[in-house]
Each structure stands twice: as structure tokens, then as C-alpha cells.
Amino acid sequence: MAIASLMPTDQTIVEFDVRTDEMLVNMGPQHPSTHGVLRLVLRTDGEIVSEVVPHLGYLHRCAEKIGENVMPIQFIPYTDRMDYLAGMNMNLAYSLAVEKLCGMKIPEKANVIRVLVCELNRIASHLVAMGTYGLDLGTFSPFLYAFREREMILDLFEEICGARLTYSYITIGGVHDDVPDGWLDHVTQFLDYFEPRIPEYHTLLTTNHIFVKRTANIGICSKELAIQHGCSGPMLRGSLDRRKNDPEWDLRKVEPYCDYDKYDFSAVLPPFDMAPPEAKLGDCWHRYMVRMLEVVESIKIIRQGLDRYKTAAGSHRIELPKHLPAGEAYAESECPRGQMGFYVVGSPAKAQVPLRVRARSSSMANLSLAGKICEGCLIADIPAIIGSIDIVMGEIDR
Amino acid sequence: MTATEIIATLDAECGSKIKDKKTDAIDPFIVVEPANLVAVCTTLRDHPKLRFESLNCISGVDYLEPDPKKVAKAGFEPHVEVVYHLCSISLRHRFVVKVLLPRWKDDKPGELPEVPSLVEIWPAADWHEREVFDLTGVMFGGHPGLYRILLADDWVGHPLRKDYEFPLEYHGIRGR
Numbered sequence: 299m300a301i302a303s304l305m306p307t308d309q310t311i312v313e314f315d316v317r318t319d320e321m322l323v324n325m326g327p328q329h330p331s332t333h334g335v336l337r338l339v340l341r342t343d344g345e346i347v348s349e350v351v352p353h354l355g356y357l358h359r360c361a362e363k364i365g366e367n368v369m370p371i372q373f374i375p376y377t378d379r380m381d382y383l384a385g386m387n388m389n390l391a392y393s394l395a396v397e398k399l400c401g402m403k404i405p406e407k408a409n410v411i412r413v414l415v416c417e418l419n420r421i422a423s424h425l426v427a428m429g430t431y432g433l434d435l436g437t438f439s440p441f442l443y444a445f446r447e448r449e450m451i452l453d454l455f456e457e458i459c460g461a462r463l464t465y466s467y468i469t470i471g472g473v474h475d476d477v478p479d480g481w482l483d484h485v486t487q488f489l490d491y492f493e494p495r496i497p498e499y500h501t502l503l504t505t506n507h508i509f510v511k512r513t514a515n516i517g518i519c520s521k522e523l524a525i526q527h528g529c530s531g532p533m534l535r536g537s538l539d540r541r542k543n544d545p546e547w548d549l550r551k552v553e554p555y556c557d558y559d560k561y562d563f564s565a566v567l568p569p570f571d572m573a574p575p576e577a578k579l580g581d582c583w584h585r586y587m588v589r590m591l592e593v594v595e596s597i598k599i600i601r602q603g604l605d606r607y608k609t610a611a612g613s614h615r616i617e618l619p620k621h622l623p624a625g626e627a628y629a630e631s632e633c634p635r636g637q638m639g640f641y642v643v644g645s646p647a648k649a650q651v652p653l654r655v656r657a658r659s660s661s662m663a664n665l666s667l668a669g670k671i672c673e674g675c676l677i678a679d680i681p682a683i684i685g686s687i688d689i690v691m692g693e694i695d696r
Numbered sequence: 697m698t699a700t701e702i703i704a705t706l707d708a709e710c711g712s713k714i715k716d717k718k719t720d721a722i723d724p725f726i727v728v729e730p731a732n733l734v735a736v737c738t739t740l741r742d743h744p745k746l747r748f749e750s751l752n753c754i755s756g757v758d759y760l761e762p763d764p765k766k767v768a769k770a771g772f773e774p775h776v777e778v779v780y781h782l783c784s785i786s787l788r789h790r791f792v793v794k795v796l797l798p799r800w801k802d803d804k805p806g807e808l809p810e811v812p813s814l815v816e817i818w819p820a821a822d823w824h825e826r827e828v829f830d831l832t833g834v835m836f837g838g839h840p841g842l843y844r845i846l847l848a849d850d851w852v853g854h855p856l857r858k859d860y861e862f863p864l865e866y867h868g869i870r871g872r
């Protein structure tokens with residue numbers, strides 16, 4: 299009798315079993331899966347994310363303003379600290395812009411050393427991307443293997459320039475020093491050790507059932523969307539399709555610098571033989587796979603570079619002019635994360651310092667897409683998508 | 697396509713809207729008035745021979761010599777430039793478009809000069825324009841959310857202006 303009186307008499311009252319309100323979730327800036335100090339504000343409805351707004355600037359260090367106040371050669375160490383996982387490539391990107399402005403012609407030997415160290419750095423950077431991506435998705439062991447191999451590359455860099463992270467080795471006009479005795483043999487030894495280990499990573503991660511479940515068909519980014527947002531690097535190439543005759547958009551191929559056109563390698567473009575049936579073009583799995591296969595191409599380039607070094611002519615470095623000429627130059631190069639561009643404006647008054655240095659960050663363009671591709675995904679997929687973009691906040695915030 | 701051919705194609709399409717062109721620069725560029733920017737950029741994106749699908753970079757450059765003793769030798773009049781670096785992925789060519797602006801709108805210090813936003817043409821412009829607004833101090837008319845992107849929301853001034861003065865303190869933190 300008492301129970302019956304508690305039942306609603308009005309039949310229009312409808313009961314919901316689970317009611318979810320819209321909730322704002324703040325992810326970061328101190329969050330292990332945001333790869334640095336990125337803050338994401340998620341608008342969630344239960345487990346579904348309806349909006350992602352990235353907030354940047356936690357690592358802003360006014361690198362562009364510093365560039366206006368120091369000579370180009372003094373700015374090289376600051377470029378290391380932008381993308382700290384690929385310092386060599388960043389040194390090269392800035393050097394290329396200043397050399398374009400000054401109209402310098404770099405000797406063959408310097409170019410060969412540049413290609414060698416840049417490709418080694420690309421391998422190191424992609425290893426970190428692979429290892430930390432595993433961490434994001436909850437597997438720890440690939441990270442240990444990736445860092446074991448990366449450590450050897452850092453040892454090679456230590457031997458060549460003394461630094462393990464912030465190299466400042468490539469400078470304007472070439473490279474800082476010639477390679478030390480025996481270094482080339484050490485590189486060969488490393489490659490002989492490293493190459494047979496790549497299939498191990500594929501067993502550990504690429505074909506891992508859980509990994510495929512977490513990455514395949516998640517965070518799909520179409521080719522048009524990627525191009526409109528200025529994406530580049532693995533982010534763009536993961537969305538291109540060789541079967542549809544999409545361009546091989548790798549700057550080393552389409553606009554070769556440092557004599558990359560003389561090396562035999564191919565740009566990595568889907569489709570991939572190893573693709574699981576559930577993977578779709580442009581998803582997290584494809585972006586990850588582009589990086590893994592680029593490592594193999596880099597090994598090819600380094601092996602050719604080692605042979606080319608023996609016959610390379612010229613010096614490892616040439617003098618740079620005392621004053622920057624008037625005018626402006628914009629140069630882009632293919633960094634591990636995408637196209638890194640530097641825009642250098644020389645002062646008409648022939649000053650030693652440039653009037654303006656602008657860094658076009660590849661990760662920033664890639665990240666600007668995050669809001670679009672995260673729409674409608676689950677909260678648990680956010681680390682998977684952000685990890686697959688492979689951002690370095692130092693480069694985005696500068 | 698070389699830069700000369702790009703400029704010739706543009707000339708035929710919307711020649712009256714191009715204010716100036718420089719073909720002997722390292723990266724040849726054209727200069728357009730802010731009012732014509734959207735029309736020229738739409739042509740650049742949609743013309744079948746140009747097809748610039750990708751906007752790679754927007755930079756704001758402040759041309760000012762802050763030292764009064766060096767003004768005579770500076771070699772430029774004080775102004776602000778907004779530089780757009782474009783790239784065509786399908787046709788594999790690059791091009792540069794510039795907009796020249798006064799340092800302050802109507803010469804009133806503090807009033808930011810204005811250019812139309814290109815977000816409708818290239819979504820990539822969104823964050824780049826916010827950054828140029830934040831650091832160089834240029835307004836982008838029609839931008840959907842022109843907030844500071846790298847600096848704090850309550851920051852005063854635009855640091856990449858040559859006459860920018862670093863604040864003495866920020867929320868109790870000593871500046872200099």
C-alpha cells in the first residue's frame with residue numbers, strides 16, 4: 299500500500315535510467331599524454347567528446363624576438379630548443395633559410411654530413427614517437443626498446459659534436475666540424491645492429507591486437523582536410539593514397555635540398571601491405587606506420603651517405619658573409635614532424651642581425667586539426683589521436 | 697610554374713587588383729591592397745593553373761627603426777607587412793603575397809591596422825592569424841575568434857613590434 303503511493307500517478311513523467319550532462323574536462327597542461335604542456339579543454343557528453351579546444355603558449359619563449367636581436371649564427375642554439383627531439387633538422391632548417399638569403403653555395407662534403415646527421419636524427423625522433431605512442435596507449439615495453447636504440451644514436455651525436463640533445467652542429471655555411479676518425483664505422487655498426495630490430499617493433503606494436511584496436515579507424519583525417527589546414531609530414535602522408543596518384547609530398551623528393559635528389563629512396567605513402575583490415579586511410583594507425591617505414595628509408599639514405607662521404611669534395615664549412623644582405627627568404631625543409639619553415643628578413647641597412655625571423659612550425663599546423671578530427675570520439679581516444687599527431691610543444695610555442 | 701608565369705596568369709585574371717610586383721626578389725611576390733586580398737587569394741586558390749590549396753605561413757613584419765640616430769639610414773618607411781606564403785601541392789609551386797599596412801590605423805597609436813581574414817579560404821589561416829595578431833598586432837577582420845594564442849589573455853602590447861617595451865611586472869613577477 300505504501301509503495302503504491304510512492305509511484306508517480308502522472309503518466310507523463312518519463313524516467314531516464316542514466317542522465318548525462320554536458321561537462322567541460324580540462325586535460326593538461328601537466329598531463330603525460332599531451333606530450334608537453336598542451337592544455338585541451340574537452341566538452342564531453344558522457345564518454346563522447348563533442349568539442350576539443352587546444353590552448354597553447356605554456357612554453358612560449360619569444361624565440362622570434364630573440365632572433366631579431368642576435369646574429370644568425372648565434373640563433374642556431376635557439377633552434378635546437380624549439381624541436382628538442384630533432385635538433386639537427388631544426389639547425390638545418392634555419393641554416394637553409396639564411397643561406398638562401400645570402401646566396402651561399404654549400405660544398406658537397408658539408409651536404410653529405412648534413413644528410414647523415416639529419417637522417418640519424420629522424421630515426422631517433424621517430425623512435426621517440428613510436429615509444430611514447432605505445433606509452434599513451436598503455437604499453438610500456440616498446441618505449442624501453444625505442445630508447446635503447448635512440449641512446450646509441452645520441453652516443454653517435456655525442457661523438458660528433460659533444461652534445462646529446464641540443465647539438466648546434468649544423469651551422470650556417472656547413473657543419474661545425476668534420477666527422478671524427480672512426481665515426482663512419484660506428485654509424486655502420488649501429489645500422490647493422492638496428493636494421494634487424496625493426497621487425498621486432500612490428501611484432502611488439504604494429505601488429506599487436508590491442509594496439510590495432512586502439513588506433514585503427516580512429517581520428518580519420520581526409521586528404522582535403524589535411525591540405526586545407528596546412529598539415530605536412532607523416533600527418534599529411536598518412537592521408538595520401540598512392541593508388542589515386544596523390545603526389546609524394548615529401549620535400550626531400552619534391553623540392554630537394556642538400557642534394558637529396560642524388561639519393562635513392564622513396565617517399566612513404568599508403569597503402570601498406572601490413573595494414574590490418576579495420577585500418578582506414580588517414581587514421582592513427584596509418585600515421586604511425588608512415589613513421590615506422592620512414593625509418594627504413596632513412597637507413598637507406600644513411601648507407602648511401604656513408605659511401606658518398608668517401609668521395610665527397612670540398613670542405614665541411616665555408617665562411618659566411620659579415621653582414622646579412624637586404625631582402626627576404628623563406629625556406630622549408632622536411633623535419634620529422636613535417637615541413638619546418640624559416641622566414642628571414644635582412645635589414646636594408648646591412649645590419650649583422652636580421653630584421654625579422656619567423657619560424658613556421660609544422661606541429662602547430664598539424665595540431666590545429668585536432669579540434670576537427672577529435673569531434674565525436676571517445677575520451678579514451680584523445681591520447682591516441684594527439685599521440686599520433688606527434689607534437690613537440692617547444693616547436694609549437696617557440 | 698615559375699613565379700613569372702604565376703604573376704602573368706594573375707595579371708590576366710585580376711591585374712587591376714595587384715598594386716605592385718617584384719620578380720627579381722629571392723622569393724618573387726606581389727603586393728595587394730587589404731580590400732582586394734580576399735578576391736586575389738580566391739583566384740590563387742581556385743584558378744586551375746594556380747591551385748594554391750595550402751597556406752603555409754603568415755608572418756607579420758614590423759618595419760621600424762627604433763633608434764632615432766639610425767632612422768635616416770634605415771632604408772625603409774615605417775610600416776607593417778603581412779606576408780602570406782602559399783604552396784600548391786598538386787602543381788608543386790610556391791608564391792608569396794604581401795599586404796602593406798600603416799603601423800597604426802589612421803596614425804593613432806594603439807589602434808591596430810586591419811586586414812581581412814582568410815579563414816574562409818584556407819582554414820590554416822585561423823591559428824596563424826591569431827599568432828600575428830598576438831605578437832605583431834594586426835587585426836584580422838572577420839576572424840571567428842581573434843584571441844591571443846601564445847601570450848596570456850591579459851598581456852599588454854604586441855612583443856614583435858619594434859617599439860615594444862617589456863612590462864615592469866606581470867602579476868607580481870618582476871619583468872626587468
